[in-house]
Amino acid sequence: MRRETQVKLIRELLDHNAAGTTQLADDMLVLPAEVYVSEHHWQAEREALFRRRPVVACLAGAVASAGDFVSLTAGGVPLVVVRGDDGVLRGFRNVCRHRASSVVSGCGTGASSLRCPFHAWTYRLDGSLLARPQAGEGFAETDESELGLVPAPVGEASGLVFVRPEGGDPVNAAELVGDAAQDLGDFGVGQYVPFDRWESSWPCNWKLLVDTFLESYHVFSLHRSTVGRYYLSQPMTYQGYGPNLRFQTCQKSVLELAEVPEDEWDLLSRATVEYLIAPNTILSHSVDHFAVYQFLPTAVDRTDVTMTLYTPEPPTDRTQRHYERTLELHQEVGADEDFPQAVKIQQSLDSGLVDETLVGRHEVALIHFHQALDELLEGGNQQAGAG
Structure with a gap:
């Protein structure tokens, strides 16, 4: 100040x-x-x-490096924001595409991927599906490329990170800070x-x-x-x-x-x-x-x-x-x-x-x-x- x-x-x-x-x-x-x-x-x-x-997810310092993530629930929707290997901040609905369990809890640093604890479905930091261990032919009729985490728009301004649970329009974080x-x-x-x-x-x-x-x-x-x-x-x-x-x-x-x-x-x-x-x-x-x-x-x-x-x-x-x-x-x-x-x-x-x-x-x-x-x-x- x-x-x-x-x-x-x-x-x-x-x-x-x-x-x-x-x-x-x-x-x-x-x-x-x-x-x-x-x-x-x-x-x-x-x-x-x-x-x-959009709501505030965290301060930018909580997701400053690749693999840093913060989860929260807004309006009943589980969400996660994560910094990718490419330095891009992304938001997703924190919902596994298998049985809708939360993929991560709380916050973390340096994660190489996001792994659901229920059946170990694993997602890359860009949200795409990485692995479905021991699934065998159980999901042979599905296309893995269509089973990534559902995106949630994010934005950063003045050290604040915002995420919106619903809607696909970009988040104007500067406007929200005002x-x-x-x-x-x-x-x-x-x-x-x-x-x-x-x-x-x-x-x-x-x-x-x-x-x-x-x-x-x-x-x-x-x-x-x-x-x-x-x-x-x-x-x-x-x-x-x-x-x-x-x-x-x-x-x-x-x-x-x-x-x-x-x-x-x-x-x-x-x-x-x-x-x-x-x-x-x-x-x-x-x-x-x-x-x-x-x-x-x-x-x-x-x-x-x-x-x-x-x-x-x-x-x-x-x-x-x-x-x-x-x-x-x-x-x-x-x-x-x-x-x-x-x-x-x-x-x-x-x-x-x-x-x-x-x-x-x-x-x-x-x-x-x-x-x-x-x-x-x-x-x-x-x-x-x-x-």
Whole structure:
């Protein structure tokens, strides 16, 4: 993030703090319960946001070399992105052409091929079928050249890799990043490498989990014994980039900069700067790492969460334990504090006796998120991100 942006954000925060204010939306937002519990609403989201619209698969550093791959499921469709021997990044449906089992799981590096664990059908990195061991004459009537993995369009921009489960049009990744590109380029997002990942599953709507990231109002209360000791709840500011947005949660020490010459101001050492890349990915930068959260719904009330910790360079003996502790802290705050609240909210909404939830004017990024989703759903009949 360039220096002039950091100075601007610090100045806005200090001005708000001096005045006892925070950034406000024009109006509060009333969210009907159906946004989180309606099967019809979820089906519309699945088609428009998670099948016809590309989603973030990973940061580019996770698939930088031949044989590197990352798998995920979007809109119920198993997917894999892989770097070929020719250096080309490709996406496929992660579905074996034999019995539809997943070919790979999780992520990996340096693979020479992709091998389904069920019956060992094996695919080259370009998706073509390589082998069907011990099949004999069992598939004599089939043409191996027609049994490659089904392609899924991919695109790269600003260090992000996108994949679309449905449709064959090219993915315009630069359009999907939009005006967030400048910041992500300044961070050098594409140079970060994966350290480790945490996978979990939660019995709640995916948006409830995203919601927990998009306002700092809860920090003083929910996180009082962890990060709440160090971070401000208010003031908070954000910037919208079309359906994407940037927001920052600042350490209390940032207020000390009011007494420091402006040429010594530094935001990144005193704040967590986060980006929502629509519809379902959070890039969270703190000091020396990015935590990339992907919220992958499998039902209206069930969401798989993958958090991958990315570091500027591979860990050394000196930094290994530091990054392990960093991952543990993310797990502690998410699994023990944030995400259980989302589950409790889902239970309340599922009761049928809660009609709505309220979003205050000071929860500006949260309002932007839901209004942007409404716009994406309204335009869902047009295939997003097509070049």
